[in-house]
Amino acid sequence: MTWLRRLLLLVAVLAVLVLGWMLFGSGGRPTPPAASKVAAATLRDPALIAKGNYLAIVGDCAGCHTAQGGARLAGGRSLPTPFGNIPVPNITPDRETGLGDWSFEDFWQALHSGKGRHGELLYPAFSYTSYTKVNRDDALAIFAWLQSLAPVRQPDMLPALAFPYSVRKSLAAWRALYFKEGEFKPDPAQSVEWNRGAYLVQGLGHCNECHAARDTLGGTPQDVHLTGGQIPMQNWYAPDLSTRRNGGLEGWSAQDIVDLLKTGQSGRGAAFGPMAAVVSGSTQHMTEADLQAVATYLQSLPPRAPVAEPSSPFDTKALTEQGGKVYAQHCAACHGKSGKGVAGVYPPLDGNSSVTEPTGINATRMVLLGGFTPVTAANQRPYSMPPFAQQLNDGEVAAVVTYIRRGWGNHASIVRAEDVSRYRHTPID
Amino acid sequence: MMTNAGSCPAKSFRVAALLAAALWFGAPARAAETADTPRIPDTLQQRIAACTTCHGVHGEGTPGSGYFPRLAGKPAAYLARQMQDFQNGLRKYAPMEYTVRQLPPAYMREIAEYFAAQQVPYGRSPLPPVSAATLQRGEELIGKGDPARRIPACASCHGSQLTGVEPSTPGLVGLPYDYISAQLGSWRTHTRATVAPDCMAEVANRLGESDITAVAAALASRELPPDTHAQPAGSVTPPLRCGVLGATGGTP
Numbered sequence: 003m004t005w006l007r008r009l010l011l012l013v014a015v016l017a018v019l020v021l022g023w024m025l026f027g028s029g030g031r032p033t034p035p036a037a038s039k040v041a042a043a044t045l046r047d048p049a050l051i052a053k054g055n056y057l058a059i060v061g062d063c064a065g066c067h068t069a070q071g072g073a074r075l076a077g078g079r080s081l082p083t084p085f086g087n088i089p090v091p092n093i094t095p096d097r098e099t100g101l102g103d104w105s106f107e108d109f110w111q112a113l114h115s116g117k118g119r120h121g122e123l124l125y126p127a128f129s130y131t132s133y134t135k136v137n138r139d140d141a142l143a144i145f146a147w148l149q150s151l152a153p154v155r156q157p158d159m160l161p162a163l164a165f166p167y168s169v170r171k172s173l174a175a176w177r178a179l180y181f182k183e184g185e186f187k188p189d190p191a192q193s194v195e196w197n198r199g200a201y202l203v204q205g206l207g208h209c210n211e212c213h214a215a216r217d218t219l220g221g222t223p224q225d226v227h228l229t230g231g232q233i234p235m236q237n238w239y240a241p242d243l244s245t246r247r248n249g250g251l252e253g254w255s256a257q258d259i260v261d262l263l264k265t266g267q268s269g270r271g272a273a274f275g276p277m278a279a280v281v282s283g284s285t286q287h288m289t290e291a292d293l294q295a296v297a298t299y300l301q302s303l304p305p306r307a308p309v310a311e312p313s314s315p316f317d318t319k320a321l322t323e324q325g326g327k328v329y330a331q332h333c334a335a336c337h338g339k340s341g342k343g344v345a346g347v348y349p350p351l352d353g354n355s356s357v358t359e360p361t362g363i364n365a366t367r368m369v370l371l372g373g374f375t376p377v378t379a380a381n382q383r384p385y386s387m388p389p390f391a392q393q394l395n396d397g398e399v400a401a402v403v404t405y406i407r408r409g410w411g412n413h414a415s416i417v418r419a420e421d422v423s424r425y426r427h428t429p430i431d
Numbered sequence: 432m433m434t435n436a437g438s439c440p441a442k443s444f445r446v447a448a449l450l451a452a453a454l455w456f457g458a459p460a461r462a463a464e465t466a467d468t469p470r471i472p473d474t475l476q477q478r479i480a481a482c483t484t485c486h487g488v489h490g491e492g493t494p495g496s497g498y499f500p501r502l503a504g505k506p507a508a509y510l511a512r513q514m515q516d517f518q519n520g521l522r523k524y525a526p527m528e529y530t531v532r533q534l535p536p537a538y539m540r541e542i543a544e545y546f547a548a549q550q551v552p553y554g555r556s557p558l559p560p561v562s563a564a565t566l567q568r569g570e571e572l573i574g575k576g577d578p579a580r581r582i583p584a585c586a587s588c589h590g591s592q593l594t595g596v597e598p599s600t601p602g603l604v605g606l607p608y609d610y611i612s613a614q615l616g617s618w619r620t621h622t623r624a625t626v627a628p629d630c631m632a633e634v635a636n637r638l639g640e641s642d643i644t645a646v647a648a649a650l651a652s653r654e655l656p657p658d659t660h661a662q663p664a665g666s667v668t669p670p671l672r673c674g675v676l677g678a679t680g681g682t683p
Contacts, residue, residue: 070528071519282533336480340467347471371526372481377533383541385477388484389526428525 030121038105045146054147057140060292061206062284067093076100076154081127082235085220086163088127096153109145110138115183123173126181132208135186135201180221199299202292212240212276228303232361236429238275239359247305250355256297263293266376271356272349274368278376286378309360318404318416325405328398332390341410347385352410362417365403366425369394396422475545481530482542490546494554497607503549506661508598510543512675516625523622553655556607561648569649572642582637583670585646593650595661599675602661608651615643626674633671
């Protein structure tokens, strides 16, 4: 960041601070459970709790709110962001360290408005930019389920953010740019199924939080919807989700989408990296009707602008030839000479959007890391791919990735040895 | 190993042969799949290519360098526990944590049993130059421990033949020097741990740096006993309380 940008940001933050002080200076007060408009008996309704359990799985709450090896939903970890580490809170009903003293009103304020119990602005690592679309009934069900869990005592970690992000009130500026509060409004011109899909994708599913590019302030401009982007810190590329012309899922049928979300695999490709965890922990448990609704909605996303055929100043011929040799030696036995894969076992590489996504990161990382396809009820003993990090050097990985990105019907950009070296580390979080 | 069906140059002949085979067995011919689709065996060995690439098809590891540990013949419960420890972040090695992160217990158990059942000869690994006194100190630690520093003998848990004890104590003979010293070191840096009470962490912390060299060198230079299988369960009484053993044993 240059000194000029830093200065401008500082001025903006100071202005926001003054404004923020005027607008939100007094903060807010929590609503004690006893003063809640929601009766305690309502929260104990088994049907409501069961509904909340399902919705919490759809939203994959446990995906973020559980530490590696830690108690489910008890937080105790930090989410790394380009701005610093943000603690993930304990959302079990422990009175001191969790949500035990929270009322539904407090919960709604967090989920819908992105504000803590005392009115403090929450860091948008908690995806309230999406959750604001969740309706009150569903939010109540999730809250009832959370309150029904066994309390776990685990204090939250402390935030570790760089200035000016460490000043919570600076979030007022961020929110003005990127956050529009409001429940999902059904589109009467569309079918019930489409509306259900849109509600799930845009709201609880919070798909756009990964499947859209973030700008330098970590926000997604409000008109950018599911067009794909690199996930900060994790460094995987979450592809564009349009199934129409030039879309990241071009040519995917509704069934392909349902298959991937349900089993972790489809005729067009397999889930891996962070999406593997999403499928295992969340989407495989969704009802057939909800998965169909998601597919219907995704299929309605508009076609995308054509991407110019990448031109390269390098002689790609030598690279591709070398890649062809590596492919024949290490890859063809499973993915086939023509890159068609083996149905239900090894994903195709020809026409696979994860291979041809704009950056080449996904294919690079897959070659380096290998790993198992997602474990789902439909696939409890998945096949796996060898990690090649120990066998192939940067040049060989670049060559084979370039080969599969430009082979058969694929026309993606080349990958260079320097790119491979940048993504050699193994992401755990 | 796998073969690539597509590598056959006489494709039409191959299709005809497969068609004939299909007719012979009365199975429906699926021409679209015969041309280039690799034939993938439905075996555990094929499924766990992510494991065998480094650890070897039979879990032999890389005895020459000690870099990828041997899995063959280690007790199944021990191997399954290691995968679980990687999942929980008790053992830290990013490629392993990444690979096993989502595997369900039943599958991990199956994988563990596969490697536990493998019988491959032990390879000898190079030893660093160590003095006779160092080797003698190592032998002392193996057989007697160091009571003054409350270091129990290796044999008191890992069996009199040091081939491990069922169900979850690994053998120590036949392992490379580098592997053993690296493991003892990783207990001290908390990149290797297991369920509490973590008795091996206590032992590793009572060892001095020179003890680690001594015990690793002595173990790696030992001749293998004729029977390298782990001793039966209950054949030792561990002197420490160990989480992996259901926290049995006493405190010295």
